[in-house]
Amino acid sequence: MKPGRSAAELGREIVSCRACPRLVAYREGVEPRASYASQVYWRKPVPGFGDLGGKLLILGLAPALHGAERTGRIFTGDASSRFLVTALHSAGFANQPMSESRDDGLVYRGCYITAAVKCVPPGDKPTREEFDNCSRFLDAEISLMPSLEGVLALGSLAFKAYVSHLARAGTDVRGMVFEHGASYRVDGGPVLYAGYHPSPRNTNTGKLTMPMLVGLLKKIRRDLRI
Numbered sequence: 001m002k003p004g005r006s007a008a009e010l011g012r013e014i015v016s017c018r019a020c021p022r023l024v025a026y027r028e029g030v031e032p033r034a035s036y037a038s039q040v041y042w043r044k045p046v047p048g049f050g051d052l053g054g055k056l057l058i059l060g061l062a063p064a065l066h067g068a069e070r071t072g073r074i075f076t077g078d079a080s081s082r083f084l085v086t087a088l089h090s091a092g093f094a095n096q097p098m099s100e101s102r103d104d105g106l107v108y109r110g111c112y113i114t115a116a117v118k119c120v121p122p123g124d125k126p127t128r129e130e131f132d133n134c135s136r137f138l139d140a141e142i143s144l145m146p147s148l149e150g151v152l153a154l155g156s157l158a159f160k161a162y163v164s165h166l167a168r169a170g171t172d173v174r175g176m177v178f179e180h181g182a183s184y185r186v187d188g189g190p191v192l193y194a195g196y197h198p199s200p201r202n203t204n205t206g207k208l209t210m211p212m213l214v215g216l217l218k219k220i221r222r223d224l225r226i
């Protein structure tokens, strides 16, 4: 990894990565869903997207099979994306409530969104080695956020990935437990917030509602004075 690279250089490095043979084979072999049969899937790693000058990093687990791994932009083109971006728009972080394609005009203000693992994993389950392989990219993205004051981890695996980032940096991470709405103030670093992932499994069952997610995002805005 080259130190001091620009965001554009990092993006190119991520998109060309082939470090995880299992994930390379899986992403390149994705069968398009019938409703997207006429589309050309992205089939490459998906870098983060948004405002690197913002105070908030939102961290998901990995691109979705027919969402980001199809469209080439994180949280774009599937049900989870629609739920999250509607909430971000309500809380003032997005200029529009929809996220459908890389050219849909979406702009984030004050936040940057990325995934702990940049390639879609089978069953949404990256291996420990794949998390470790991709951690250098998360570390590099974080190093490009000079104003970072908060990290919202969506789901327990994204939370664990960020806790691992803290541990790599030498932070004492004892007692950090994933629970929706929990927050941990890290000495000298960004506040870590935990939130349920906006997957249909959570939103269709009412485990995560729109008011819950908008409320959490607005609380973060207040805390961080965004």
Ligand code: SF4
Pocket (backbone or CB within 6 Å): 014, 017, 018, 019, 020, 023, 024, 045, 117, 118, 119, 130, 133, 134, 137
């Ligand atoms: S998951 Fe990360 S490290 Fe592995 S191939 Fe994709 S971009 Fe590279």
